Amino acid sequence: MKYIDEFQDPALARRLLDDIAGTVTRPWSMMEVCGGQTHSIIRHGIDQLLPEQIELIHGPGCPVCVTPLEVIDKALEIASRPGVVFCSFGDMLRVPGSDRDLFRVRGDGGDVRVVYSPLDALRIAQQTPDQQVVFFGVGFETTAPAIAMAAHQAKRLDVRNFSLLVSHVRVPPAIEAIMRSPDCRVQAFLAAGHVCSVMGTLEYPALADTHKVPIVVTGFEPLDILEGIRRAVRQLERGEHRVENAYPRAVRPQGNQVALSVLREVFTTTDRAWRGIGTIPDSGWRLTDTYRDYDAEHRFEVTGLTTEEPTVCRSGEVLQGLIRPHECAAFGTACTPRTPLGATMVSSEGACAAYYLYRRLATPRMEETTSID
Amino acid sequence: MCLAVPGRVVGIEERDGTPMARVDFGGVVKDVCLAYLPEIEVGEYAIVHVGFAIQRLDEESALATLRLFERIGALDEEFGDAWARAADETERAPEEENR
Numbered sequence A: 001m002k003y004i005d006e007f008q009d010p011a012l013a014r015r016l017l018d019d020i021a022g023t024v025t026r027p028w029s030m031m032e033v034c035g036g037q038t039h040s041i042i043r044h045g046i047d048q049l050l051p052e053q054i055e056l057i058h059g060p061g062c063p064v065c066v067t068p069l070e071v072i073d074k075a076l077e078i079a080s081r082p083g084v085v086f087c088s089f090g091d092m093l094r095v096p097g098s099d100r101d102l103f104r105v106r107g108d109g110g111d112v113r114v115v116y117s118p119l120d121a122l123r124i125a126q127q128t129p130d131q132q133v134v135f136f137g138v139g140f141e142t143t144a145p146a147i148a149m150a151a152h153q154a155k156r157l158d159v160r161n162f163s164l165l166v167s168h169v170r171v172p173p174a175i176e177a178i179m180r181s182p183d184c185r186v187q188a189f190l191a192a193g194h195v196c197s198v199m200g201t202l203e204y205p206a207l208a209d210t211h212k213v214p215i216v217v218t219g220f221e222p223l224d225i226l227e228g229i230r231r232a233v234r235q236l237e238r239g240e241h242r243v244e245n246a247y248p249r250a251v252r253p254q255g256n257q258v259a260l261s262v263l264r265e266v267f268t269t270t271d272r273a274w275r276g277i278g279t280i281p282d283s284g285w286r287l288t289d290t291y292r293d294y295d296a297e298h299r300f301e302v303t304g305l306t307t308e309e310p311t312v313c314r315s316g317e318v319l320q321g322l323i324r325p326h327e328c329a330a331f332g333t334a335c336t337p338r339t340p341l342g343a344t345m346v347s348s349e350g351a352c353a354a355y356y357l358y359r360r361l362a363t364p365r366m367e368e369t370t371s372i373d
Numbered sequence B: 001m002c003l004a005v006p007g008r009v010v011g012i013e014e015r016d017g018t019p020m021a022r023v024d025f026g027g028v029v030k031d032v033c034l035a036y037l038p039e040i041e042v043g044e045y046a047i048v049h050v051g052f053a054i055q056r057l058d059e060e061s062a063l064a065t066l067r068l069f070e071r072i073g074a075l076d077e078e079f080g081d082a083w084a085r086a087a088d089e090t091e092r093a094p095e096e097e098n099r
Protein backbone atom coordinates (compact mmCIF):
# COMPACT_ATOMS: atom_id res chain seq x y z
CA MET A 1 0.00 0.00 0.00
CA LYS A 2 2.60 2.39 -1.18
CA TYR A 3 0.27 5.26 -2.05
CA ILE A 4 -2.50 5.26 0.47
CA ASP A 5 -0.74 7.49 3.03
CA GLU A 6 -0.86 10.23 0.45
CA PHE A 7 -4.65 10.39 0.54
CA GLN A 8 -6.20 13.33 2.33
CA ASP A 9 -7.95 10.94 4.66
CA PRO A 10 -6.18 7.56 4.50
CA ALA A 11 -8.61 5.94 6.94
CA LEU A 12 -11.59 6.87 4.80
CA ALA A 13 -9.78 5.71 1.66
CA ARG A 14 -9.12 2.38 3.39
CA ARG A 15 -12.82 2.02 4.28
CA LEU A 16 -13.94 2.80 0.73
CA LEU A 17 -11.44 0.28 -0.66
CA ASP A 18 -12.61 -2.38 1.81
CA ASP A 19 -16.21 -1.73 0.86
CA ILE A 20 -15.36 -2.08 -2.84
CA ALA A 21 -13.41 -5.29 -2.19
CA GLY A 22 -16.32 -6.66 -0.15
CA THR A 23 -18.83 -5.90 -2.89
CA VAL A 24 -17.10 -7.05 -6.03
CA THR A 25 -17.67 -10.69 -7.06
CA ARG A 26 -16.58 -10.66 -10.69
CA PRO A 27 -14.65 -8.58 -13.24
CA TRP A 28 -15.99 -5.15 -14.21
CA SER A 29 -14.58 -2.40 -16.35
CA MET A 30 -15.53 1.23 -16.03
CA MET A 31 -14.42 4.39 -17.81
CA GLU A 32 -13.48 7.64 -16.14
CA VAL A 33 -14.49 10.26 -18.68
CA CYS A 34 -12.41 13.21 -17.50
CA GLY A 35 -8.66 13.65 -18.03
CA GLY A 36 -8.35 15.25 -14.59
CA GLN A 37 -9.72 12.03 -13.12
CA THR A 38 -7.25 9.96 -15.17
CA HIS A 39 -4.38 11.95 -13.72
CA SER A 40 -5.64 11.63 -10.21
CA ILE A 41 -6.07 7.87 -10.65
CA ILE A 42 -2.57 7.31 -12.00
CA ARG A 43 -0.88 9.73 -9.65
CA HIS A 44 -2.41 8.20 -6.53
CA GLY A 45 -2.16 4.65 -7.81
CA ILE A 46 -5.93 4.16 -7.40
CA ASP A 47 -6.03 1.55 -10.18
CA GLN A 48 -3.47 -0.50 -8.26
CA LEU A 49 -5.20 -0.20 -4.92
CA LEU A 50 -8.43 -1.60 -6.34
CA PRO A 51 -9.32 -5.30 -6.37
CA GLU A 52 -7.90 -7.07 -9.44
CA GLN A 53 -11.38 -7.56 -10.92
CA ILE A 54 -11.90 -3.84 -11.47
CA GLU A 55 -10.42 -2.33 -14.58
CA LEU A 56 -10.39 1.40 -15.14
CA ILE A 57 -10.46 2.47 -18.78
CA HIS A 58 -9.27 5.98 -19.55
CA GLY A 59 -11.73 8.10 -21.47
CA PRO A 60 -11.51 10.89 -24.05
CA GLY A 61 -12.06 13.70 -21.55
CA CYS A 62 -9.15 15.94 -22.41
CA PRO A 63 -10.14 18.86 -24.66
CA VAL A 64 -6.53 19.56 -25.58
CA CYS A 65 -6.15 15.97 -26.77
CA VAL A 66 -9.32 15.78 -28.84
CA THR A 67 -9.08 19.13 -30.64
CA PRO A 68 -8.81 18.10 -34.30
CA LEU A 69 -5.56 18.66 -36.13
CA GLU A 70 -7.40 20.74 -38.70
CA VAL A 71 -8.46 23.21 -36.02
CA ILE A 72 -4.92 23.37 -34.60
CA ASP A 73 -3.64 24.12 -38.11
CA LYS A 74 -6.26 26.86 -38.48
CA ALA A 75 -5.12 28.33 -35.18
CA LEU A 76 -1.50 28.30 -36.35
CA GLU A 77 -2.46 29.90 -39.64
CA ILE A 78 -4.47 32.70 -38.01
CA ALA A 79 -1.84 33.27 -35.31
CA SER A 80 0.82 33.74 -38.01
CA ARG A 81 -1.01 36.56 -39.77
CA PRO A 82 0.22 40.11 -39.29
CA GLY A 83 -2.05 42.35 -37.25
CA VAL A 84 -3.43 39.43 -35.26
CA VAL A 85 -3.12 38.97 -31.52
CA PHE A 86 -3.83 35.29 -30.91
CA CYS A 87 -4.92 34.47 -27.36
CA SER A 88 -5.03 30.97 -25.96
CA PHE A 89 -5.04 28.96 -22.76
CA GLY A 90 -1.49 27.89 -21.86
CA ASP A 91 -2.16 24.18 -22.46
CA MET A 92 -2.52 24.69 -26.20
CA LEU A 93 0.99 26.09 -26.76
CA ARG A 94 2.74 22.83 -27.50
CA VAL A 95 -0.02 20.83 -29.14
CA PRO A 96 1.51 19.72 -32.43
CA GLY A 97 -0.14 20.87 -35.64
CA SER A 98 0.90 19.42 -38.99
CA ASP A 99 4.30 21.10 -38.90
CA ARG A 100 4.66 23.31 -35.79
CA ASP A 101 2.94 24.52 -32.64
CA LEU A 102 1.85 27.88 -31.18
CA PHE A 103 5.07 28.16 -29.22
CA ARG A 104 7.00 28.03 -32.51
CA VAL A 105 4.65 30.57 -34.12
CA ARG A 106 5.52 33.03 -31.39
CA GLY A 107 9.22 32.27 -31.84
CA ASP A 108 8.76 33.13 -35.51
CA GLY A 109 7.32 36.53 -34.61
CA GLY A 110 3.59 35.83 -34.19
CA ASP A 111 1.79 37.72 -31.44
CA VAL A 112 0.56 34.78 -29.37
CA ARG A 113 -0.56 35.49 -25.82
CA VAL A 114 -1.56 33.22 -22.98
CA VAL A 115 -4.60 34.37 -21.08
CA TYR A 116 -6.22 33.04 -17.93
CA SER A 117 -9.77 33.82 -19.02
CA PRO A 118 -11.44 34.57 -22.37
CA LEU A 119 -12.52 37.89 -20.87
CA ASP A 120 -8.82 38.84 -20.70
CA ALA A 121 -8.68 38.40 -24.47
CA LEU A 122 -11.74 40.61 -24.86
CA ARG A 123 -10.03 43.25 -22.73
CA ILE A 124 -6.95 43.12 -24.97
CA ALA A 125 -9.27 43.71 -27.94
CA GLN A 126 -10.78 46.76 -26.25
CA GLN A 127 -7.33 48.13 -25.52
CA THR A 128 -5.85 47.53 -28.99
CA PRO A 129 -8.60 48.52 -31.46
CA ASP A 130 -6.20 48.48 -34.43
CA GLN A 131 -5.38 44.77 -33.95
CA GLN A 132 -7.57 41.73 -34.62
CA VAL A 133 -7.78 39.76 -31.39
CA VAL A 134 -8.69 36.09 -31.69
CA PHE A 135 -9.40 33.74 -28.80
CA PHE A 136 -8.93 29.98 -29.18
CA GLY A 137 -12.02 28.48 -27.54
CA VAL A 138 -11.53 24.81 -26.73
CA GLY A 139 -12.95 22.75 -23.91
CA PHE A 140 -15.87 20.71 -22.67
CA GLU A 141 -19.08 21.98 -21.11
CA THR A 142 -17.19 23.42 -18.13
CA THR A 143 -15.26 25.83 -20.34
CA ALA A 144 -17.93 26.63 -22.94
CA PRO A 145 -19.94 29.08 -20.77
CA ALA A 146 -16.84 31.24 -20.31
CA ILE A 147 -16.28 31.41 -24.06
CA ALA A 148 -19.98 32.03 -24.63
CA MET A 149 -19.85 34.97 -22.22
CA ALA A 150 -16.86 36.46 -24.07
CA ALA A 151 -18.87 36.37 -27.32
CA HIS A 152 -21.97 37.71 -25.57
CA GLN A 153 -20.00 40.63 -24.05
CA ALA A 154 -18.21 41.42 -27.31
CA LYS A 155 -21.57 41.77 -29.02
CA ARG A 156 -23.12 43.74 -26.18
CA LEU A 157 -20.16 46.16 -25.97
CA ASP A 158 -19.86 46.21 -29.77
CA VAL A 159 -16.20 45.19 -29.81
CA ARG A 160 -15.61 44.55 -33.50
CA ASN A 161 -11.96 43.47 -33.53
CA PHE A 162 -12.62 40.36 -31.47
CA SER A 163 -13.41 36.86 -32.70
CA LEU A 164 -13.35 33.25 -31.53
CA LEU A 165 -11.92 30.10 -33.03
CA VAL A 166 -14.36 27.65 -31.48
CA SER A 167 -13.86 23.91 -31.07
CA HIS A 168 -16.01 22.90 -28.14
CA VAL A 169 -17.01 19.34 -27.37
CA ARG A 170 -19.84 17.75 -25.39
CA VAL A 171 -19.63 14.69 -23.17
CA PRO A 172 -23.00 12.90 -23.65
CA PRO A 173 -22.56 12.27 -27.41
CA ALA A 174 -19.07 10.93 -26.67
CA ILE A 175 -20.51 8.47 -24.15
CA GLU A 176 -23.10 7.50 -26.74
CA ALA A 177 -20.39 6.92 -29.38
CA ILE A 178 -18.28 4.84 -27.01
CA MET A 179 -21.27 2.66 -26.09
CA ARG A 180 -22.18 2.17 -29.75
CA SER A 181 -18.68 1.08 -30.74
CA PRO A 182 -18.53 -2.68 -31.47
CA ASP A 183 -15.28 -2.93 -29.45
CA CYS A 184 -16.80 -1.28 -26.40
CA ARG A 185 -15.78 -2.87 -23.10
CA VAL A 186 -17.13 -0.14 -20.84
CA GLN A 187 -19.73 -1.33 -18.32
CA ALA A 188 -20.07 1.85 -16.25
CA PHE A 189 -19.06 5.49 -16.45
CA LEU A 190 -17.60 7.88 -13.92
CA ALA A 191 -18.94 11.13 -15.38
CA ALA A 192 -16.98 14.38 -15.16
CA GLY A 193 -17.99 16.36 -12.07
CA HIS A 194 -17.37 19.90 -13.23
CA VAL A 195 -19.02 19.33 -16.59
CA CYS A 196 -22.10 18.46 -14.55
CA SER A 197 -21.65 21.52 -12.30
CA VAL A 198 -22.59 23.49 -15.41
CA MET A 199 -24.87 21.09 -17.29
CA GLY A 200 -26.50 19.28 -14.40
CA THR A 201 -27.28 15.57 -14.67
CA LEU A 202 -30.54 15.60 -16.63
CA GLU A 203 -28.88 14.63 -19.93
CA TYR A 204 -27.70 11.32 -18.51
CA PRO A 205 -30.72 9.19 -17.47
CA ALA A 206 -31.68 8.53 -21.10
CA LEU A 207 -28.13 7.33 -21.82
CA ALA A 208 -28.02 5.11 -18.75
CA ASP A 209 -31.36 3.65 -19.72
CA THR A 210 -30.72 3.08 -23.43
CA HIS A 211 -27.34 1.45 -22.90
CA LYS A 212 -28.11 -0.18 -19.54
CA VAL A 213 -25.01 1.47 -18.12
CA PRO A 214 -24.55 2.98 -14.65
CA ILE A 215 -23.35 6.59 -14.75
CA VAL A 216 -21.92 8.01 -11.54
CA VAL A 217 -21.10 11.73 -11.47
CA THR A 218 -17.71 11.92 -9.79
CA GLY A 219 -15.28 14.60 -8.64
CA PHE A 220 -11.58 14.24 -9.33
CA GLU A 221 -9.96 14.20 -5.94
CA PRO A 222 -8.76 10.72 -4.96
CA LEU A 223 -11.50 10.15 -2.39
CA ASP A 224 -14.18 11.37 -4.81
CA ILE A 225 -12.98 8.86 -7.37
CA LEU A 226 -12.98 5.99 -4.88
CA GLU A 227 -16.53 6.90 -3.87
CA GLY A 228 -17.57 7.02 -7.53
CA ILE A 229 -16.05 3.58 -8.14
CA ARG A 230 -17.71 2.20 -5.01
CA ARG A 231 -21.13 3.31 -6.22
CA ALA A 232 -20.55 2.07 -9.76
CA VAL A 233 -19.50 -1.36 -8.48
CA ARG A 234 -22.61 -1.56 -6.26
CA GLN A 235 -24.84 -0.85 -9.23
CA LEU A 236 -23.03 -3.31 -11.46
CA GLU A 237 -23.23 -6.08 -8.88
CA ARG A 238 -26.95 -5.48 -8.41
CA GLY A 239 -27.64 -5.25 -12.12
CA GLU A 240 -28.76 -1.63 -11.86
CA HIS A 241 -28.12 1.19 -14.29
CA ARG A 242 -28.96 4.52 -12.77
CA VAL A 243 -27.48 7.99 -12.74
CA GLU A 244 -26.00 8.74 -9.33
CA ASN A 245 -24.49 11.97 -8.09
CA ALA A 246 -21.40 11.25 -5.99
CA TYR A 247 -20.29 14.89 -6.13
CA PRO A 248 -23.29 16.76 -4.63
CA ARG A 249 -21.14 19.50 -3.11
CA ALA A 250 -20.48 20.84 -6.62
CA VAL A 251 -23.26 19.36 -8.77
CA ARG A 252 -27.00 20.09 -8.70
CA PRO A 253 -29.27 18.09 -11.01
CA GLN A 254 -30.40 21.18 -12.93
CA GLY A 255 -26.84 22.54 -13.29
CA ASN A 256 -26.12 26.25 -13.54
CA GLN A 257 -29.21 27.75 -15.14
CA VAL A 258 -27.69 31.17 -15.90
CA ALA A 259 -24.75 29.57 -17.69
CA LEU A 260 -27.09 27.28 -19.62
CA SER A 261 -29.17 30.17 -20.88
CA VAL A 262 -26.10 32.05 -22.17
CA LEU A 263 -24.79 28.82 -23.73
CA ARG A 264 -28.07 28.37 -25.59
CA GLU A 265 -28.02 31.94 -26.81
CA VAL A 266 -24.47 31.85 -28.18
CA PHE A 267 -23.95 28.23 -29.22
CA THR A 268 -25.79 25.60 -31.14
CA THR A 269 -24.81 21.92 -31.31
CA THR A 270 -22.99 20.60 -34.35
CA ASP A 271 -21.19 17.46 -35.54
CA ARG A 272 -17.58 17.65 -34.42
CA ALA A 273 -14.43 15.74 -35.35
CA TRP A 274 -12.43 14.45 -32.37
CA ARG A 275 -8.72 14.09 -32.90
CA GLY A 276 -7.79 10.45 -33.33
CA ILE A 277 -11.41 9.31 -33.03
CA GLY A 278 -13.34 10.82 -35.92
CA THR A 279 -16.58 12.70 -36.24
CA ILE A 280 -19.20 12.20 -33.55
CA PRO A 281 -22.68 13.44 -34.45
CA ASP A 282 -23.91 16.44 -32.49
CA SER A 283 -20.88 16.30 -30.20
CA GLY A 284 -19.75 19.90 -30.48
CA TRP A 285 -20.84 23.48 -30.19
CA ARG A 286 -20.47 26.23 -32.73
CA LEU A 287 -21.51 29.88 -32.65
CA THR A 288 -25.10 30.50 -33.73
CA ASP A 289 -25.77 32.51 -36.88
CA THR A 290 -26.46 35.58 -34.70
CA TYR A 291 -22.80 35.42 -33.66
CA ARG A 292 -21.38 34.68 -37.10
CA ASP A 293 -19.46 37.98 -37.11
CA TYR A 294 -17.52 36.73 -34.12
CA ASP A 295 -16.50 33.46 -35.76
CA ALA A 296 -12.76 33.58 -36.57
CA GLU A 297 -13.08 30.82 -39.19
CA HIS A 298 -15.51 33.03 -41.06
CA ARG A 299 -13.55 36.27 -40.53
CA PHE A 300 -10.16 34.85 -41.59
CA GLU A 301 -11.41 32.41 -44.21
CA VAL A 302 -9.12 29.58 -43.19
CA THR A 303 -10.17 26.77 -45.45
CA GLY A 304 -8.44 24.27 -47.68
CA LEU A 305 -5.61 23.50 -45.27
CA THR A 306 -4.06 20.08 -45.70
CA THR A 307 -3.28 18.28 -42.48
CA GLU A 308 -0.63 15.72 -41.77
CA GLU A 309 -1.10 13.41 -38.80
CA PRO A 310 1.95 11.45 -37.57
CA THR A 311 1.35 7.84 -38.51
CA VAL A 312 2.88 6.16 -35.46
CA CYS A 313 0.63 7.93 -32.97
CA ARG A 314 -2.16 5.72 -31.62
CA SER A 315 -3.76 8.35 -29.42
CA GLY A 316 -7.18 7.70 -30.96
CA GLU A 317 -7.10 4.18 -29.56
CA VAL A 318 -5.79 5.49 -26.23
CA LEU A 319 -8.63 8.02 -26.07
CA GLN A 320 -11.23 5.34 -26.69
CA GLY A 321 -9.77 3.05 -24.05
CA LEU A 322 -8.82 0.42 -26.67
CA ILE A 323 -5.12 0.38 -25.76
CA ARG A 324 -3.08 1.74 -22.89
CA PRO A 325 -0.39 4.33 -23.59
CA HIS A 326 2.60 2.02 -23.09
CA GLU A 327 1.23 -0.32 -25.74
CA CYS A 328 2.11 2.33 -28.33
CA ALA A 329 5.56 1.60 -29.82
CA ALA A 330 6.59 5.26 -29.62
CA PHE A 331 5.69 5.64 -25.94
CA GLY A 332 8.64 6.88 -23.91
CA THR A 333 11.05 6.59 -26.84
CA ALA A 334 10.19 8.73 -29.89
CA CYS A 335 7.32 10.23 -27.92
CA THR A 336 7.81 11.93 -24.55
CA PRO A 337 6.27 15.07 -23.02
CA ARG A 338 9.24 17.03 -24.41
CA THR A 339 9.02 15.52 -27.89
CA PRO A 340 5.32 14.73 -28.13
CA LEU A 341 3.95 13.04 -31.23
CA GLY A 342 0.36 13.25 -30.12
CA ALA A 343 -1.76 15.54 -28.00
CA THR A 344 -2.30 12.85 -25.37
CA MET A 345 1.41 13.22 -24.54
CA VAL A 346 1.40 17.04 -24.60
CA SER A 347 -1.55 17.79 -22.43
CA SER A 348 -1.17 17.60 -18.70
CA GLU A 349 -4.53 15.84 -18.76
CA GLY A 350 -3.60 13.34 -21.46
CA ALA A 351 -3.35 9.66 -20.60
CA CYS A 352 0.06 9.21 -22.31
CA ALA A 353 1.53 12.07 -20.25
CA ALA A 354 0.06 10.64 -17.05
CA TYR A 355 1.61 7.24 -17.69
CA TYR A 356 4.93 8.80 -18.59
CA LEU A 357 5.09 11.21 -15.66
CA TYR A 358 4.20 8.63 -13.07
CA ARG A 359 6.46 5.96 -14.59
CA ARG A 360 3.66 3.55 -15.25
CA LEU A 361 5.90 0.93 -16.78
CA ALA A 362 7.78 -0.23 -13.78
CA THR A 363 4.79 -1.19 -11.69
CA PRO A 364 3.92 -4.87 -11.15
CA ARG A 365 0.39 -4.79 -12.55
CA MET A 366 1.42 -3.06 -15.71
CA GLU A 367 4.20 -5.59 -16.25
CA GLU A 368 1.67 -8.33 -15.87
CA THR A 369 -0.54 -6.71 -18.53
CA THR A 370 2.46 -6.20 -20.79
CA SER A 371 3.52 -9.82 -20.58
CA ILE A 372 0.11 -11.05 -21.68
CA ASP A 373 0.37 -9.49 -25.11
CA MET B 1 -7.22 24.17 -18.25
CA CYS B 2 -9.85 21.58 -17.40
CA LEU B 3 -9.13 22.02 -13.73
CA ALA B 4 -11.58 24.04 -11.70
CA VAL B 5 -10.04 25.55 -8.61
CA PRO B 6 -11.88 26.66 -5.48
CA GLY B 7 -11.18 30.16 -4.22
CA ARG B 8 -12.49 32.69 -1.71
CA VAL B 9 -14.26 35.84 -2.83
CA VAL B 10 -12.41 38.80 -1.30
CA GLY B 11 -14.05 41.68 -3.16
CA ILE B 12 -16.90 42.33 -5.59
CA GLU B 13 -17.35 45.16 -8.10
CA GLU B 14 -19.12 45.85 -11.36
CA ARG B 15 -17.17 46.25 -14.61
CA ASP B 16 -18.77 47.08 -17.97
CA GLY B 17 -22.11 46.09 -16.46
CA THR B 18 -20.87 42.67 -15.33
CA PRO B 19 -20.38 41.52 -11.73
CA MET B 20 -16.69 40.71 -11.14
CA ALA B 21 -14.82 39.49 -8.07
CA ARG B 22 -11.32 39.35 -6.74
CA VAL B 23 -10.81 35.74 -5.75
CA ASP B 24 -8.02 34.35 -3.59
CA PHE B 25 -6.72 30.92 -4.58
CA GLY B 26 -4.48 30.11 -1.64
CA GLY B 27 -2.36 33.23 -2.15
CA VAL B 28 -2.82 33.89 -5.87
CA VAL B 29 -5.51 36.54 -6.42
CA LYS B 30 -7.33 36.73 -9.77
CA ASP B 31 -10.21 38.59 -11.40
CA VAL B 32 -13.20 36.30 -11.71
CA CYS B 33 -16.48 36.84 -13.51
CA LEU B 34 -19.58 36.34 -11.37
CA ALA B 35 -22.14 36.43 -14.19
CA TYR B 36 -22.94 32.74 -13.59
CA LEU B 37 -23.00 32.96 -9.81
CA PRO B 38 -24.31 36.46 -9.15
CA GLU B 39 -25.67 35.72 -5.68
CA ILE B 40 -22.29 34.83 -4.13
CA GLU B 41 -20.99 37.12 -1.39
CA VAL B 42 -17.63 38.25 -0.07
CA GLY B 43 -16.15 35.59 2.19
CA GLU B 44 -17.82 32.67 0.39
CA TYR B 45 -16.01 30.02 -1.66
CA ALA B 46 -16.70 29.16 -5.28
CA ILE B 47 -15.41 26.70 -7.84
CA VAL B 48 -13.73 28.79 -10.52
CA HIS B 49 -12.94 27.67 -14.05
CA VAL B 50 -11.07 29.80 -16.62
CA GLY B 51 -12.00 32.97 -14.78
CA PHE B 52 -15.67 32.15 -14.12
CA ALA B 53 -17.29 31.14 -10.85
CA ILE B 54 -19.51 28.18 -11.69
CA GLN B 55 -20.75 26.81 -8.36
CA ARG B 56 -20.63 27.57 -4.62
CA LEU B 57 -18.53 25.34 -2.38
CA ASP B 58 -18.39 24.98 1.38
CA GLU B 59 -15.25 26.23 3.10
CA GLU B 60 -14.09 22.85 4.37
CA SER B 61 -14.11 21.15 0.96
CA ALA B 62 -12.64 24.24 -0.67
CA LEU B 63 -9.67 24.34 1.67
CA ALA B 64 -9.10 20.59 1.42
CA THR B 65 -9.05 20.80 -2.39
CA LEU B 66 -6.71 23.79 -2.36
CA ARG B 67 -4.27 21.94 -0.09
CA LEU B 68 -4.34 18.93 -2.38
CA PHE B 69 -3.82 21.04 -5.51
CA GLU B 70 -0.92 22.83 -3.90
CA ARG B 71 0.74 19.55 -2.96
CA ILE B 72 0.45 18.05 -6.42
CA GLY B 73 1.57 21.24 -8.16
CA ALA B 74 -1.77 21.86 -9.85
CA LEU B 75 -1.95 25.49 -8.76
CA ASP B 76 1.34 26.22 -10.40
CA GLU B 77 0.11 24.60 -13.58
CA GLU B 78 -3.06 26.70 -13.53
CA PHE B 79 -1.56 30.06 -12.60
CA GLY B 80 2.15 29.71 -13.42
CA ASP B 81 3.95 30.97 -16.50
CA ALA B 82 2.88 28.84 -19.47
CA TRP B 83 5.64 30.30 -21.70
CA ALA B 84 8.35 29.39 -19.25
CA ARG B 85 6.97 25.87 -19.08
CA ALA B 86 6.73 25.52 -22.84
CA ALA B 87 10.25 26.91 -23.29
CA ASP B 88 11.56 24.58 -20.65
CA GLU B 89 9.99 21.59 -22.35
CA THR B 90 11.24 22.58 -25.77
CA GLU B 91 14.78 23.26 -24.55
CA ARG B 92 15.17 19.95 -22.85
CA ALA B 93 13.95 18.06 -25.88
CA PRO B 94 17.31 17.37 -27.57
CA GLU B 95 18.75 16.07 -24.33
CA GLU B 96 15.82 13.70 -24.04
CA GLU B 97 16.33 12.42 -27.57
CA ASN B 98 19.94 11.52 -26.84
CA ARG B 99 19.16 9.53 -23.79
Ligand code: SF4
Pocket: A312, A313, A314, A315, A316, A318, A325, A328, A329, A330, A331, A332, A335, A336, A340, A341, A342, A343, A344, A345, A346, A352
Ligand atom coordinates in the same frame (compact mmCIF):
# COMPACT_ATOMS: atom_id res chain seq x y z
S1 SF4 C 1 2.70 7.59 -26.73
FE1 SF4 C 1 2.81 9.38 -28.11
S2 SF4 C 1 2.69 8.50 -30.15
FE2 SF4 C 1 1.96 6.91 -28.74
S3 SF4 C 1 -0.27 7.23 -28.61
FE3 SF4 C 1 0.62 8.43 -26.95
S4 SF4 C 1 0.88 10.48 -27.85
FE4 SF4 C 1 0.59 9.07 -29.57
